[in-house]
Amino acid sequence: xxxxxxxxxxxxxxxxxxxxxxxxxxxxxxxxxxxxxxxxxxxxxxxxxxxxxxxxxxxxxxxxxxxxxxxxxxxxxxxxxxxxxxxxxxxxxxxxxxxxxxxxxxxxxxxxxxxxxxxxxxxxxxxxxxxxxxxxxxxxxxxxxxxxxxxxxxxxxxxxxxxxxxxxxxxxxxxxxxxxxxxxxxxxxxxxxxxxxxxxxxxxxxxxxxxxxxxxxxxxxxxxxxxxxxxxxxxxxxxxxxxxxxxxxxxxxxxxxxxxxxxxxxxxxxxxxxxxxxxxx
Amino acid sequence: xxxxxxxxxxxxxxxxxxxxxxxxxxxxxxxxxxxxxxxxxxxxxxxxxxxxxxxxxxxxxxxxxxxxxxxxxxxxxxxxxxxxxxxxxxxxxxxxxxxxxxxxxxxxxxxxxxxxxxxxxxxxxxxxxxxxxxxxxxxxxxxxxxxxxxxxxxxxxxxxxxxxxxxxxxxxxxxxxxxxxxxxxxxxxxxxxxxxxxxxxxxxxxxxxxxxxxxxxxxxxxxxxxxxxxxxxxxxxxxxxxxxxxxxxxxxxxxxxxxxxxxxxxxxxxxxxxxxxxxxxxxxxxxxxxxxxxxxxxxxxxxxxxxxxxxxxxxxxx
Ligand SMILES: [Zn+2]
Numbered sequence: 001x002x003x004x005x006x007x008x009x010x011x012x013x014x015x016x017x018x019x020x021x022x023x024x025x026x027x028x029x030x031x032x033x034x035x036x037x038x039x040x041x042x043x044x045x046x047x048x049x050x051x052x053x054x055x056x057x058x059x060x061x062x063x064x065x066x067x068x069x070x071x072x073x074x075x076x077x078x079x080x081x082x083x084x085x086x087x088x089x090x091x092x093x094x095x096x097x098x099x100x101x102x103x104x105x106x107x108x109x110x111x112x113x114x115x116x117x118x119x120x121x122x123x124x125x126x127x128x129x130x131x132x133x134x135x136x137x138x139x140x141x142x143x144x145x146x147x148x149x150x151x152x153x154x155x156x157x158x159x160x161x162x163x164x165x166x167x168x169x170x171x172x173x174x175x176x177x178x179x180x181x182x183x184x185x186x187x188x189x190x191x192x193x194x195x196x197x198x199x200x201x202x203x204x205x206x207x208x209x210x211x212x213x214x215x216x217x218x219x220x221x222x223x224x225x226x227x228x229x230x231x232x233x234x235x236x237x238x239x240x241x242x243x244x245x246x247x248x249x250x251x252x253x254x255x256x257x258x259x260x261x262x263x264x265x266x267x268x269x270x271x272x273x274x275x276x277x278x279x280x281x
Numbered sequence: 282x283x284x285x286x287x288x289x290x291x292x293x294x295x296x297x298x299x300x301x302x303x304x305x306x307x308x309x310x311x312x313x314x315x316x317x318x319x320x321x322x323x324x325x326x327x328x329x330x331x332x333x334x335x336x337x338x339x340x341x342x343x344x345x346x347x348x349x350x351x352x353x354x355x356x357x358x359x360x361x362x363x364x365x366x367x368x369x370x371x372x373x374x375x376x377x378x379x380x381x382x383x384x385x386x387x388x389x390x391x392x393x394x395x396x397x398x399x400x401x402x403x404x405x406x407x408x409x410x411x412x413x414x415x416x417x418x419x420x421x422x423x424x425x426x427x428x429x430x431x432x433x434x435x436x437x438x439x440x441x442x443x444x445x446x447x448x449x450x451x452x453x454x455x456x457x458x459x460x461x462x463x464x465x466x467x468x469x470x471x472x473x474x475x476x477x478x479x480x481x482x483x484x485x486x487x488x489x490x491x492x493x494x495x496x497x498x499x500x501x502x503x504x505x506x507x508x509x510x511x512x513x514x515x516x517x518x519x520x521x522x523x524x525x526x527x528x529x530x531x532x533x534x535x536x537x538x539x540x541x542x543x544x545x546x547x548x549x550x551x552x553x554x555x556x557x558x559x560x561x562x563x564x565x566x567x568x569x570x571x572x573x574x575x576x577x578x579x580x581x582x583x584x585x586x587x588x589x590x591x592x593x594x595x596x597x598x599x
Binding site: 079080081082083085086088089090091139140142143146168169170172173174175176177178179180181182184185186187188189191192207208210211212213214215216229230231235236239240244245248249257258259 | 444445446447448450451452453454455456457459460461463464465467468483484487488491503504505506510511514515516528529530531535536539541587588591592594595596597598599
């Protein structure tokens, strides 16, 4: 190989690598159907696949922004932080786990809450951040949900919750369990006040979150294809010692069994919720 | 039924065997033997109380699950009069993992609801090992509301590994059934007293456990997940369940210091499974005390007190 061909070959290889890197930035392959789409197109499509409607995972704040009027979200209770009342330690101390997760995610715990407007109608809204310890519910999450509901009551607003959680936070044991009681009790008061709770179930929502406030909406909206259930699929398989049927515990399964009112593409969330708010008055 | 000794109970059993032998001989008449028997009985008491005073969390898990512990129907038979069992959720079926009915406590009509385990394989299959399906929780709810309608107090007895994780349970809304109970219990306008008698298995326990007063037997447990489940998730290995039992802070003593429960009911020395009668009498005494206390409140006060009780649970910084 002459020097000239060697250099040409090298240049070509470098450009190819660069091109591929740019492409990786611009193109996204769908986890479900494998179709490759423009990242821009996916984002414009509420982070769903343009060809099969697969809903890509998005953060809590992105979900909130899909529903509220742009720029209207005001966060509340952002300063609440987890302590380690049980001194819990598995492979890592719970305090360290919390500290590292706060650093990594830039938020203080797994639930973001506040208020804003939907076509100028004021609402209270909160969403789970799954990247914060699997969106698990401990004392802080339970307290923030309860305060969100209490604040909604004093402002006479309806409440929207967007769940995405593996369930109760094991590292707070009994205190986590009691958050199920606390949040459900708060919804009893909300209901007594004639105010509504709209529960949106996104992928995945299981355990103590499903078995408390998330299943206590006046209306339940499920994200297409989301895993929603009480027990995790692995636990069920181990208990009954058989494979679970295709589509078990998906949003569509829940619709068929009467547990949710509708399975709704993200792009339709805002308009549908607006209609519900009009009905709730 | 013969009691299988737990590992740490073996010294007690060995001494008791010796005592039996000695008692057998004593029929041959020997003054010294009487004295020996007395001393041995004293020693057994000491050993028992030493072992039971120092149970580790994982040993308490074994005691809480002991197959000879009193179950809900035993408490009902011993503490309440005129029990009439009521069945079914009026929607799908009757769930034998939860028993419920009307009875009288101290002469006053009341509602009683509790998990029910079986004593042998056949019974356990029938009772689904005390793991309710959604229908069990819906039966409980139906009868909570009935108690409220007729202004009668509610007593609940909690002893379950957890709500059943099965296909049918998911199809029929296990999560919704538990959640609904939490919401409705929060709103009840009659006194409700809960006793955790054995295993308080997560949401499946909580779904009938939102009493104005929550009491726990001395060696019962209550946690968000079983030690085995916790170990397999956090340590990726179920054999770490001993460590998980410690980490979960699931004993009655832990929960009392965390202010989650109101009182620990003492068990007879050696555990409830060795002496049902004393257990019943201790439970009855505690129920009476709190029942009399709750009687003085109005229905609105009971509702607000229960709300505040659970509202205040949680530890965080701000
Ligand atoms: Zn796709």
